[in-house]
Amino acid sequence: MIQIEKLTKTYTTKHGTVTGVDNISLDIGKGEIFGIVGYSGAGKSSLIRCINLLERPSSGSVKVDGKDLTKLNGEQLRKARLKIGMIFQHFHLISQKTVYDNIAFALRAAGTSNKDIKTRVEELLEMVGLADKRNVYPAQLSGGQKQRVGIARALANNPAVLLCDEATSALDPNTTLSILRLLKDINHQLNITIVLITHEMNVVKEICDRMAIMQSGLVIEEGYVYNIFAAPQKKLTKEFISSVVSFNVPTQILSGFTGTLVKVLFKGGVAGEGVISDMLQNFEVKGNFLHGAIEYIQEQPLGIFIMELKGNKSAVTDAINYMESRLAIVEVMSNGN
Ligand SMILES: Nc1ncnc2c1ncn2[C@@H]1O[C@H](COP(=O)(O)OP(=O)(O)OP(=O)(O)O)[C@@H](O)[C@H]1O
DSSP states (O other), rough: OEEEEEEEEEEEEEEEEEEEEEEEEEEOOOEEEEEEEOOOSSHHHHHHHTTSSSSSSSEEEEEETTTEEEGGGGHHHHHHTTTTTEEETTTOEEEEEETHHHHHHHHHHOOOOOHHHHHHHHHHHHHTTTTTTTTTTGGGOOOOHHHHHHHHHTTTTTTTTEEETTTTTTOOOHHHHHHHHHHHHHHHHHHOEEEEEEOOOHHHHHSEEEEEEEEEEEEEEEHHHHHHHHSOSSHHHHHHHHHHHHOOHHHHHHOOOOOHHHHHHHHETTTTHHHHHHHHHHHSOEEEEEEEEEETTTEEEEEEEEEEEEOOOOHHHHHHHHHHHHHHEEEEEEOOO
C-alpha cells in the first residue's frame, strides 16, 4: 500500500544543512498497522509528513496505492491526499466549530452534498462513540474525546491510509489504551492501513504488526513487533523494549552467582517451561531461576526466563544447545565467576 524508496529529506538552515530522513526505504502492506519509533529528533515527523507530502522529499519517492505522490501536480495531489487521513498529537480541531461541523468540514472540502454529509457524519460519530456529543465544542471535550473527533474527521472521506502523528502522546495511559483499541477496531473493520509514529514503545506493543526503529534519520531495525521483542538486534531497540518489558535483574544480584547466567526466550510462553524441565532432567546441570515472566505481544505469549546453570562446562553447553534446538533463543549473560 505504501512504498517508500530511498527517501531523503534535508532542511537548509542558517547553520547549514540538516538531514531529517536519510535514504529510507520501507514497504508497508495493505491493512497493516506499522509503527515508527524513535527518540525526539530521530526523523519520525519528517518521515510521516513526507508520506502525504506535507513535506516534499528532497529525493526518493513515496507511492501510495501505486501512485507516486512526488510526481503528481497540485490538483492530483489534493485528490490523492483525500485517501490519506491524518491525526495529530494536539488534535488540530477548529475551536469555533461543533463536533459535527469539525467532521463535516472535511467532507465539504471534498465536495460532498449536504445530504450525504449528514448521513456520513452520523455514521462516523457512531463509529468513534461520540453520537451524544455532536453539538458540543472542542473545549467541552476531554483529550480522548477530542482525538475521537480527530479520528472521525480523518476517516470522513474513506481514506485507504491513516497517518497518526504521536496521536496518544498528550493522553493519559487509560485514554491512550482506549484510543489504541479504537484504532485497532477501525483497522479490522475497514482494513485501513495505519502508520503511526511514537516515542512510546507500549503503543507499538499494543497495536502494531510491524515496526521500524529510527535514529539520526535512519531506520536501524525493522520487522514484526513480536520478533523484535523476542530478539532485538540493536542497542537502541533493546533500550526501547526495556522501557516496557523489564527482563533485567539488578547487577549486584547477577554478580553474586557463580554459574552460567542465561536469558531464555520462548515464542509461545508456557511451552517453554516444558523445555526447561526436560533440559534439567536430561543434562547434568542444575538450574536456579532468577526471573520468569510471560509477556503478551499482539496477544501472542513470549516466555522469558533468566536462570543460572551450574554443572561442568560441556554439560552447560549441551543444555544450552538442547534448548536452542527446541526453538528457544538463549543469550548467555555471564559465564560465571
Ligand atoms: N522545518 C525544519 N527545519 C530545519 N530542521 C528541521 C525541520 N524539521 C525537522 N528538522 C530537523 O530534522 C531532524 C528530525 O526532526 P523530526 O522532527 O523529524 O524528528 P522527530 O523524531 O519527529 O522528533 P520530535 O518527536 O521531537 O518531533 C531534527 O534534527 C530536526 O531538528
